[in-house]
Amino acid sequence: MSASKKILKPIMLIILLVVAGGGVYLYKNFGDITKRIAERTASNTLGVPVSIGNIAINLGEKSVTVSGIKVGNPKGYKGAQSVTVETVYMKAQTLSQTLLRFNDITVSGTEVYLEVRPNGTNLTDIKKNVNAKADQGDKAAQQIKVIIENMRIEKMRVNPSILLANTQNLEPVIVPDIFVRGVGVRENGVLAREAIGQVWTQISQSVSGAANRAGFYEGLSPDALQEIGVGQIQKIKGDLQKEIDNLGDGLKGLFGGE
8 A cells, every 4th residue: 555545544534534424413513512523533433533623514505624633643653643634625515424425625734744663654554543443344434425526635745754764854745736536426426435545546656656755765674665555666766866866966066056
């Protein structure tokens, strides 16, 4: 499974669970009760604490705005959060207990705080939590179909919080906008897990490639790299790109470039 699945899976699950956690109840009710339901559902699914700053539902526009999302780290990691999201805006056509049809979803202000260990990352550990929950089966989630017509994940910043490599002063990676379209449209809705899987397939190459080129996976075991989705060829390409970048910086210094 690629790095993007670990990075973005918590985000997508929250997007879906914020609505699915309460079904019609969530759609029609406001305030702290709604927020507590969403937080509890997301936390149970991800296996880490999840907090939400605010949920605003506009009944007339059929829109949901979720702000101030914080996804905690698994046990044993140092940072308080693994992912934070400023805003998720969802424009819906249908919000019911059996079908969630989103015309547009925009995710903005996403910060990923990557921590790397020899055998994996904080994000891969969250993925394992999610898989364990899925294996247990969730009857409510299995009854909900999802359609996502258009989704945009705006520029996402991946911060190298704690890495294995001794490289100093690594800069965050900015992942360009990612667009996902037509999830579940032909099937008139797919299960939430299927929707997430389709989204990940389309975004994995962008995020995984960016993190690899930045050198964030230096020091990971071959098995861990394979699990993340970075094969040996990709690793070599990433190392080569870093060498080219370093050479370019050196030439700039040699000739007085900025």
